[in-house]
Amino acid sequence: MSGSVVAETEEQKYEQFMERINRGEQIEADDWMPEDYRNALIKLISMHGISEIMGALPEKEWVPKAPSIQRKLGIMAKVQDEMGHGQLLLRVAEDLLKPTGKTRDDIMHDLFTGNLKFHNVFHMPAPSWGDAGLIGWLVDGAAIITQTNMLNSSYAPYSRALHRICAEEVFHAQHGEAIIMALAEGTEEQREMVQDAVTRWWESLLLFFGPPSSQVGKSKQDITIKYKIRPKTNEELRQAFLTKYVPRILSLGLEIPDETIRFDEEKQEWIYQQPDWSKLKEIMKNNGPKSQERLNLRRVSYENNAWVREALGQIS
Amino acid sequence: MSTNAVEMTPAHKEALAELLFQLADDDFLLSYRGSEWLGLAPHIEEDVASSSISQDTMGHAKMYYGLLEELGYGKIDDLAHGRSAKERKNSILVERENGAGYYMETPRYDWAYAVVRNYFYTLAKKVKIDSLKKTTYQPLAEVATKVSMELFYHHLHWRTWFTQLLSSSDEAKERMNKAIDGVMADFGDVFSYGNASQSFKEFALIEDATVLKQRWEAALKEVVKALHIESPIIQQPDRNGRLGEHTEELDRALSTLSEVYRLNPAVPW
Numbered sequence: 001m002s003g004s005v006v007a008e009t010e011e012q013k014y015e016q017f018m019e020r021i022n023r024g025e026q027i028e029a030d031d032w033m034p035e036d037y038r039n040a041l042i043k044l045i046s047m048h049g050i051s052e053i054m055g056a057l058p059e060k061e062w063v064p065k066a067p068s069i070q071r072k073l074g075i076m077a078k079v080q081d082e083m084g085h086g087q088l089l090l091r092v093a094e095d096l097l098k099p100t101g102k103t104r105d106d107i108m109h110d111l112f113t114g115n116l117k118f119h120n121v122f123h124m125p126a127p128s129w130g131d132a133g134l135i136g137w138l139v140d141g142a143a144i145i146t147q148t149n150m151l152n153s154s155y156a157p158y159s160r161a162l163h164r165i166c167a168e169e170v171f172h173a174q175h176g177e178a179i180i181m182a183l184a185e186g187t188e189e190q191r192e193m194v195q196d197a198v199t200r201w202w203e204s205l206l207l208f209f210g211p212p213s214s215q216v217g218k219s220k221q222d223i224t225i226k227y228k229i230r231p232k233t234n235e236e237l238r239q240a241f242l243t244k245y246v247p248r249i250l251s252l253g254l255e256i257p258d259e260t261i262r263f264d265e266e267k268q269e270w271i272y273q274q275p276d277w278s279k280l281k282e283i284m285k286n287n288g289p290k291s292q293e294r295l296n297l298r299r300v301s302y303e304n305n306a307w308v309r310e311a312l313g314q315i316s
Numbered sequence: 317m318s319t320n321a322v323e324m325t326p327a328h329k330e331a332l333a334e335l336l337f338q339l340a341d342d343d344f345l346l347s348y349r350g351s352e353w354l355g356l357a358p359h360i361e362e363d364v365a366s367s368s369i370s371q372d373t374m375g376h377a378k379m380y381y382g383l384l385e386e387l388g389y390g391k392i393d394d395l396a397h398g399r400s401a402k403e404r405k406n407s408i409l410v411e412r413e414n415g416a417g418y419y420m421e422t423p424r425y426d427w428a429y430a431v432v433r434n435y436f437y438t439l440a441k442k443v444k445i446d447s448l449k450k451t452t453y454q455p456l457a458e459v460a461t462k463v464s465m466e467l468f469y470h471h472l473h474w475r476t477w478f479t480q481l482l483s484s485s486d487e488a489k490e491r492m493n494k495a496i497d498g499v500m501a502d503f504g505d506v507f508s509y510g511n512a513s514q515s516f517k518e519f520a521l522i523e524d525a526t527v528l529k530q531r532w533e534a535a536l537k538e539v540v541k542a543l544h545i546e547s548p549i550i551q552q553p554d555r556n557g558r559l560g561e562h563t564e565e566l567d568r569a570l571s572t573l574s575e576v577y578r579l580n581p582a583v584p585w
Contacts (some may be wrong), residue, residue: 056355061420063351067576067585068393069378073371076351080367087360129576129585179585186583300422301356308358308427308481311488315480 021228026156029095040223041155042096046107049089051119054111055139056082057294058122062132074175078136081172085165092157112299114286121204123288130183130193134201136176138245142208144169145241154228184252191253198249199257206275207283209238242270320454331515332453333389334405335522338509338558339444340380341406344396345566346437347374348573349410352419358427365473369434372466379459386455397577401566405510407557409433409502411566428491431481432499435474436536436548440506442467443531447523456521475539482543496548504553507532511559 008016013032020027027033056079063079066072090104097103110116121139126132147166153159183190212235213221224230232240242261249256261272282288286295324332350370357363381392389395404411412433415425445467448460481488507529509516516522529550537547555561576585 053355053360060355062576063354064348064419064572065575067397067579069374069381069396070393071585072351073374073378076354076367076371076374079354080364080371083355083360083363083367087364090360182584186585187580189579190583190585296422297356297420300424304424305356305358305427307485307487307491311481311484312358314485314488316483 021154024228025154026159027154028156036223037227038096038099040227040229041158042093042100044224044229045089045096045158046093046110047117047119049086049093050107050111050116051122052082052086052089054118054294054298055122056086057297058124058126058290059132059135061126062129065129066132067129071179074178075132075136078172078175081168085161085168088161088164089158092161095157108302112295112302117284117286120207120280120283120288121201122294123283123286123291124201124204125290128193128197129179130197131200133176133179133183133194134197136172137180138176138198138201138205139208140169140172140176141245142205142241144173145237145244146209149232149237150230153230158229180252184254194252195254198254202257203275203279205241206238206272207277207280209241210234211277211280239270242272246270327515328519329387331512331519332456332521333384333387334510334512335516336380336384336387336456337405340377340384340395341404342377342410342437342441343373343380344377345404345406345410345569346434347371347377348569349412349414350434352414352423353425353430356419356423356425366430369470369473372470376459376463376466379462383455383459393577394581397574398581401562401570402560404560404562404566404570405558406562406566407502407506407508408504408553408555408563409437409499409506411557411562411569412502413565413568426491426495428481428488428495429498431474431477432492432495434470435478436499436503437506438467438471438474439535440528440532442471443528443535444522447528451522452520479539479543482545493545496545500548500551503548504551505556505558507550508553508556508558510556 014034017027017032017034017037027037059075059082060079063072063075066075090107093107094104097106107116111118121135121142126135144166147162147169151159151162151166153162180194183194210221213233221234225233243263246256246261246263258273261270263269264271279288283291286292347370350366350373353363354367354370355363357366377396378392381395384390384395385392390398410433414430415423417423417425442464445460445464449457449464451457451460478492481492507525509522509525513525517524522528533547533550540547555563
């Protein structure tokens with residue numbers, strides 16, 4: 001390191017950092033970064049990672065029950081991938097946390113105390129095999145849209161992890177679609193199963209992308225855009241989802257539980273019934289329909305296996 | 317001398333099917349138990365690893381059920397999901413629950429039990445698979461060769477957990493020893509052929525159970541000696557799963573694993 005680098009002021013470092021960001025360069029874990037950039041990344045990536053892990057829970061309910069060996073193998077592999085994504089992302093978050101002295105244990109602890117949120121869709125019930133298919137098809141479909149948005153994120157380790165994750169998510173969406181197709185082409189009972197799942201999940205899928213931006217410059221959304229962690233807004237992503245999936249849902253003869261939904265040719269956007277945003281607020285306080293149950297399952301397994309983690313630290 | 321299904325006598329075919337049901341039901345049930353652990357393993361890395369093993373194991377069950385389908389015993393998924401507990405030929409060990417509690421509510425699963433069950437079972441499976449490579453039924457010998465390649469890693473995985481936890485904290489040792497007792501109490505029928513010992517021998521399907529049992533005990537003896545614990549000895553079974561004698565734990569497993577299938581077994585899912 002040359003003396004001039006040491007002599008740099010925080011402002012100069014920040015300026016250089018922003019120049020790199022604006023040139024489209026990517027930042028590595030050991031590079032200098034402003035605190036709010038680091039904090040935004042920690043929040044985003046640990047939430048993403050923990051959501052993958054919590055997201056395994058509603059689907060894993062259906063792993064032992066899947067109706068054929070092929071489906072059992074498919075959904076087991078799918079849930080395993082989600083756990084793998086969780087691991088990949090927590091490793092990225094752990095590196096970012098290093099200067100703060102925090103570890104993976106702290107991330108788990110933050111989850112249990114409610115300081116770290118997990119994604120809204122994973123607070124919802126999945127009462128039928130139709131839900132197992134729908135999660136793969138539409139929830140993973142929505143995830144592909146938000147994650148593709150961040151593929152070229154300014155933070156290189158996150159960008160690399162997302163490339164791998166997105167590649168696997170495409171298989172998941174195909175796995176989900178295959179389940180849905182089999183049901184949609186099946187008996188009346190099977191068709192009802194899919195329709196019920198679409199009706200049940202529609203609002204959650206709209207909530208998935210988060211609220212449209214409010215005060216410019218203040219929200220988390222704007223920080224991530226300023227630092228080129230992600231280029232598109234919540235609403236742009238939601239519109240992309242509707243463009244991709246509304247026609248597919250309708251082509252299977254399924255109904256969307258919103259009589260007002262239509263594409264406005266003039267405005268070039270989807271007009272739809274707004275979801276009840278207060279539900280998202282409740283979920284963020286871990287007051288969703290299944291929030292406590294799923295947290296309990298995670299907590300029980302964590303506490304139940306505490307002796308194993310302790311033992312691994314004491315191998316003679 | 318190898319044989320194929322076409323030139324088989326009814327008695328020969330019956331013996332072969334009996335062996336295939338034992339192998340298939342064992343792997344299917346153990347893999348199902350593994351799938352209940354999904355998302356609940358001691359750490360994320362282990363969750364990913366043991367899920368791979370469960371998938372391989374279910375793949376093995378599928379190959380055995382597939383051989384039964386070829387022999388005309390019904391479709392793979394009906395064989396896996398549609399048979400009652402009485403018809404099942406799996407050992408008691410693989411049907412046992414992972415611990416207290418339902419997998420969706422508050423499961424108090426026991427990782428020590430999981431490690432010991434998987435390690436002892438995998439070692440037994442390895443001994444059987446090595447013998448099956450020389451079976452007279454060529455399609456089964458081919459399956460054994462495929463299974464063998466994956467089994468190498470399963471065995472390595474569980475042996476590592478077994479030796480590490482027994483070389484660790486006092487609590488871990490205590491839990492592991494308790495798990496060994498629990499697993500051995502159910503081990504009596506793992507090497508049992510039910511009523512088929514004679515016919516297995518007659519058609520040279522697999523070596524004598526006594527021989528395989530000795531190989532298992534000898535292999536394990538080497539491992540436990542280094543860990544300063546007693547060599548487990550296989551006892552006569554109180555209850556023999558190969559004869560269709562099972563526990564309520566199997567009833568509960570079958571009811572869960574076939575819940576969706578039973579809505580309509582006749583249609584594709």
